[in-house]
Amino acid sequence: MTQPKEKLDKGKLLELYRKMVLIRRFEEKASELRQAGFIPGFLHPYIGQEAVAVGTCAALEASDVITSTHRGHGHMLARGADPKRMYAELYARQDGYNRAKGGSLHMIDTELGFLGANGIVGGGIPLATGAALQLRRKGSKGVAVSFFGDGATNQGSFHESLNLASLWKLPVIFVCENNLYGEFTPQDKHQPIRDIARRADSYAMPGEIADGNNVLDMLRVTTEAAGRARSGGGPTLVEAKTYRHRGHYEGDMGRYRSAEEVEEWMAKDPILNLETELLQDSRIAQQELDHVRDDIEEQLDAAAGFAEASPHPHPEEALEDVFAGSNRAAPS
Amino acid sequence: MTQPKEKLDKGKLLELYRKMVLIRRFEEKASELRQAGFIPGFLHPYIGQEAVAVGTCAALEASDVITSTHRGHGHMLARGADPKRMYAELYARQDGYNRAKGGSLHMIDTELGFLGANGIVGGGIPLATGAALQLRRKGSKGVAVSFFGDGATNQGSFHESLNLASLWKLPVIFVCENNLYGEFTPQDKHQPIRDIARRADSYAMPGEIADGNNVLDMLRVTTEAAGRARSGGGPTLVEAKTYRHRGHYEGDMGRYRSAEEVEEWMAKDPILNLETELLQDSRIAQQELDHVRDDIEEQLDAAAGFAEASPHPHPEEALEDVFAGSNRAAPS
Amino acid sequence: MTTMTYAQAIREGLDEAMTADNEVFLIGEDIGEAGGVFGVTKGLWGKYEDRVFDTPISEEALVGAAAGAALLGGRPVAEIMFSDFSTLAMDMLVNQAAKTSYMTGGRLSCPITVRMVTGTAGATAAQHSQSLEAWFTHTPGLKCVAPSTPADAKALIKTAIEDPDPVLFFEHKMLYNLKGEVPGELDDLPLGKGKVVRSGSDVTIVSYLKTLHEAVKAAENLESDGISAEVFDPRSLVPFDREGLGASLERTGRLVIAHEAPTTNGFGAEIAAIASESFWGLLKGPLVRVCGRDTPVPYAPELEGFVLPDAQRITESVHQMMKQEVATKA
Amino acid sequence: MTTMTYAQAIREGLDEAMTADNEVFLIGEDIGEAGGVFGVTKGLWGKYEDRVFDTPISEEALVGAAAGAALLGGRPVAEIMFSDFSTLAMDMLVNQAAKTSYMTGGRLSCPITVRMVTGTAGATAAQHSQSLEAWFTHTPGLKCVAPSTPADAKALIKTAIEDPDPVLFFEHKMLYNLKGEVPGELDDLPLGKGKVVRSGSDVTIVSYLKTLHEAVKAAENLESDGISAEVFDPRSLVPFDREGLGASLERTGRLVIAHEAPTTNGFGAEIAAIASESFWGLLKGPLVRVCGRDTPVPYAPELEGFVLPDAQRITESVHQMMKQEVATKA
Numbered sequence A, B: 001m002t003q004p005k006e007k008l009d010k011g012k013l014l015e016l017y018r019k020m021v022l023i024r025r026f027e028e029k030a031s032e033l034r035q036a037g038f039i040p041g042f043l044h045p046y047i048g049q050e051a052v053a054v055g056t057c058a059a060l061e062a063s064d065v066i067t068s069t070h071r072g073h074g075h076m077l078a079r080g081a082d083p084k085r086m087y088a089e090l091y092a093r094q095d096g097y098n099r100a101k102g103g104s105l106h107m108i109d110t111e112l113g114f115l116g117a118n119g120i121v122g123g124g125i126p127l128a129t130g131a132a133l134q135l136r137r138k139g140s141k142g143v144a145v146s147f148f149g150d151g152a153t154n155q156g157s158f159h160e161s162l163n164l165a166s167l168w169k170l171p172v173i174f175v176c177e178n179n180l181y182g183e184f185t186p187q188d189k190h191q192p193i194r195d196i197a198r199r200a201d202s203y204a205m206p207g208e209i210a211d212g213n214n215v216l217d218m219l220r221v222t223t224e225a226a227g228r229a230r231s232g233g234g235p236t237l238v239e240a241k242t243y244r245h246r247g248h249y250e251g252d253m254g255r256y257r258s259a260e261e262v263e264e265w266m267a268k269d270p271i272l273n274l275e276t277e278l279l280q281d282s283r284i285a286q287q288e289l290d291h292v293r294d295d296i297e298e299q300l301d302a303a304a305g306f307a308e309a310s311p312h313p314h315p316e317e318a319l320e321d322v323f324a325g326s327n328r329a330a331p332s
Numbered sequence C, D: 001m002t003t004m005t006y007a008q009a010i011r012e013g014l015d016e017a018m019t020a021d022n023e024v025f026l027i028g029e030d031i032g033e034a035g036g037v038f039g040v041t042k043g044l045w046g047k048y049e050d051r052v053f054d055t056p057i058s059e060e061a062l063v064g065a066a067a068g069a070a071l072l073g074g075r076p077v078a079e080i081m082f083s084d085f086s087t088l089a090m091d092m093l094v095n096q097a098a099k100t101s102y103m104t105g106g107r108l109s110c111p112i113t114v115r116m117v118t119g120t121a122g123a124t125a126a127q128h129s130q131s132l133e134a135w136f137t138h139t140p141g142l143k144c145v146a147p148s149t150p151a152d153a154k155a156l157i158k159t160a161i162e163d164p165d166p167v168l169f170f171e172h173k174m175l176y177n178l179k180g181e182v183p184g185e186l187d188d189l190p191l192g193k194g195k196v197v198r199s200g201s202d203v204t205i206v207s208y209l210k211t212l213h214e215a216v217k218a219a220e221n222l223e224s225d226g227i228s229a230e231v232f233d234p235r236s237l238v239p240f241d242r243e244g245l246g247a248s249l250e251r252t253g254r255l256v257i258a259h260e261a262p263t264t265n266g267f268g269a270e271i272a273a274i275a276s277e278s279f280w281g282l283l284k285g286p287l288v289r290v291c292g293r294d295t296p297v298p299y300a301p302e303l304e305g306f307v308l309p310d311a312q313r314i315t316e317s318v319h320q321m322m323k324q325e326v327a328t329k330a
């Protein structure tokens, strides 16, 4: 079922590992930094779901674009975003991706085609559909990827967008991260189905289930979907079965989940998963993994340092950017 | 497949026939009255779809409630509404169902549990779901029926409501009248599926296809759905395959449809269908059908007369009813 | 100069914008082969088949698709068949398109144009008649345009499409058949430039869309009663031509505001607030709003007529204003 | 008298309404066992398990379900977790609930209460911080309530639930922890009755929700500068207490309006319009709005602080108003 790891070269395997650890540690550190008072806003940690973002983004090309969610740091890092500018944004500083105007919920990197985290559950889905329309209009081979959660699949925007995308055979991959909860509500209290992939049939669209805790399986399924999209075969709904290790947001203790359930999923930790696999691979030694981890620690320390050193915005900057182009100030 | 007509007593069969002819003639006459300048607003004739409303409403009890659409006259008449007050409303007179404030798109009859036509495509679906919740809360055995078109099944409200209704096992029947067009757009240009009943599976809900031009088949399928709903089995999506004979609204010539297609469906006219069947029934003679038709002509002439005699509203009445209860006037 | 209807003028504006820029495309319900319920886009599908998109009845997805395409450089023009249905696309309009530039610190923009088919068309009742512009003037990040004549409609639809920000373009259904002169070579018309439609010295009537024409009629009535009314059409509501309003008040010292939307918190409230904050010294007495009454739009023509402002109500209000002033002075 | 927070007061109001009337039920996202993201409904699920409904993330369906139940006699109270998400339920709020009574000629009504969790909670940014009340004050058929203290919140949530019409109940997140005295036996508090929170003779500051408390601080500042400011809290926006406003202006002759929502076309514009239409004679000079700037709400605390009105900005505006008046007189 999963992409045989032998097919991937060592560098690519290590890169998948690096990205996943980067996300994990970025989020853990963000949590500490928030507790220490450096980050003023909401945080929705991606911890536990790293394989979804990393596997999917490994299937993408430079011409592809992404829309994301409130839980967007992982998607952004998997796409290659700069932790320095991400922390700077979380710190609400001038060097942040959004010049301190957006914060975690709205972060973008236009150069990477990362069209934004989104504070509205389901809000990114229509935007990805429109982005795919534009990619097709321009004759690009690019695809649009929309990440969203199980909870989002009960929003009208999900339905309308999947219908439109399939009708027009747009190059989109709809990646649903089914982590079994929408906020504090378990899936069986928010929808009467278990396999969300099943909803694809309403749109005559392929619906695939992937192991969201296995980066190679994610890579396999999304590579297939991307191929279909690029060749005019239209969109795919990919359901990644996964779990968030932490609460819904920083501060939520996740008490609505049983200890057994958490434990069971902790044992399926996507990073441990990959580590074990990699270490069984004769080409890769523990030491290399340690090295990756060390590098990441350095990188993140530097990133936090960068954020802290970045200047605070000037209050009057609040009036800029309401409108694009030359007329940036809010008219009064 | 269809309910054997022998099972129904003759009175009930004739009543089905009467209702269908009443709707047909009500709409034809409304069209004439509009052309003659008596009716100021939009009309969306139900002609051709009579079997859907009549079959469904024949499966209902007094405790049941209905939400409808822009094409609502048929649903209302099938439920037993008074043509006098309907024409009076279309004429915009005081004796109209909505005291001349609503018109065709918003007509109600609260005594019949007819909660309203609706000018918003998909607008009635969440309301029916909520009505079903209230029926269940009150321990009623009532069910809520929501009529809507194929076009409406691409609205977010359809998706969100079906999910909620199935999750909570609410007593609702979602009746989709698939007449193959949403306004001027054929189904294959608005959704990538042909059988809308297929969408039920996304909500783990039964999805049934019925012959919307066969009143007995409609009765059979909706009776089953109502039984399931009343006994706690939750909602059903019923797709009625049908066709509108006329344009989308009065004035639309329907040129976007091929002559062959129209002809093919005209041959399946639900009233002719039933007439042929009834005349094969030894209990029923042509004369009885003629009698039904004559009665209806009289009734409708009287209804139009009533409407014309009804007083116009006084302009200042426009300020009433913004708020319910004692404080009816708009605050200024 | 050609004489054409308001609907034709919008169509020509769209046509010219599509010819000028391949990124311009149209998206909406039944706007393609059918040419739109009001015929505004008639013929464009034939001319630009791959740039005119008929969508399912999915307002959120269609505005979202426009917004998503705009993020990547598209210049979509979305039609909301009746602006009442914008209720279903509010998230895309308000939380996505309007805030894109700001939330991203100016790094992304969302240049969509949304054609909002506005106002009553006569007995169209509560869910097909609304004038919702004030929701959007209250939404930072959106620009709002409301042309009242064919010439303005043509010029401003082009300006709206070229604008780098999301622009809501309010078109009044009852104006679609209104005829007017449109110059062959139209000058660019920037947003935020109002127009004195009729000069006067006693009172300024600010109005737009269909009600503007009622205001002009009122001014004609008033003239025969010896009152000289100036009629000011802001043409765009955001940005709003404060200078133009101020200059007019300087000439007249009195202000009447008229629009079809309900009075309470309509855009007239904003005009009133601007006047009483910034042009207080110019005003000789209380201003007056002659706007839609605070009710949904009723079906019956008699009721609808009572609810909406017309020339007669505007005329009477001006008379009353002048009378009261005399009474106060006495 | 008990001291309790604003959140507790709302909870007690809900609790008492549920005890009094079986038709009252709660519906929203994570309001049940979890007690709501801000804890407002904590404990009510335990007490009324079958009358507290946790829904999927489907704002349109949840408000629609409330509205549909209300058509059959239910008295649902829906929570919009962040009022920003009401964008997704606008059709149910505006085209359905608001218009039910009117469109049906008074034959049906839709008595829902919708709790709109409003305003910034500090760095909550553009999509979780909005103050959208002006959309709804502009929607005929809706009533709008905006309590600023625990006592008012408790009394008014009960009034809202008992009201036969759809009522939008705006709660400010930053007030949830505000403590205040709440009488054990609360008198009924009708909608449309404002309150003079602080008496004064030089200027009236009209404000509500969180900004009201900034206005009170401003009034305290002003007092030490020898300026006597009256603070008027309308408590409900629709219906609005015109008489209360007029009475206050009679005492002071000057008007400052302060709220968190953006300035342009905010409810402050309506207050300004009312004052300049109806109380012109009482005003000694131009009124002033001290409201949210016309931007989305930014993330960074420094930026957010710049955008939102506070005691300092209100104080300065009053000073400037008084100074300009002197200058004009001189």
Ligand SMILES: Cc1ncc(C[n+]2csc(CCOP(=O)(O)OP(=O)(O)O)c2C)c(N)n1
Residues within 6 Å of the ligand: A070, A071, A119, A120, A121, A122, A148, A149, A150, A151, A152, A153, A179, A181, A182, A183, A248, D029, D057, D059, D081, D085, D088
């Ligand atoms: C429209 C909307 N409704 C509600 C919320 C509040 N909210 C934020 S995240 C969330 C849960 C989302 O669940 P899911 O889609 O499964 O994503 P997950 O958090 O599990 O990654 C909710 C309800 C929101 N942000 N937007």
Ligand SMILES: Cc1ncc(C[n+]2csc(CCOP(=O)(O)OP(=O)(O)O)c2C)c(N)n1
Residues within 6 Å of the ligand: B070, B071, B119, B120, B121, B122, B148, B149, B150, B151, B152, B153, B179, B181, B182, B183, B248, C029, C057, C059, C081, C085, C088
């Ligand atoms: C939200 C919304 N969008 C668009 C319209 C305009 N409109 C009225 S009826 C209609 C077609 C509806 O198609 P369908 O649901 O199939 O019903 P039918 O007319 O075929 O009975 C459209 C687009 C509307 N009334 N409401």
Ligand SMILES: [Mg+2]
Residues within 6 Å of the ligand: A149, A150, A151, A177, A178, A179, A180, A181, A182, A183
């Ligand atoms: Mg989830």
Ligand SMILES: [Mg+2]
Residues within 6 Å of the ligand: B149, B150, B151, B177, B178, B179, B180, B181, B182, B183
């Ligand atoms: Mg149809």
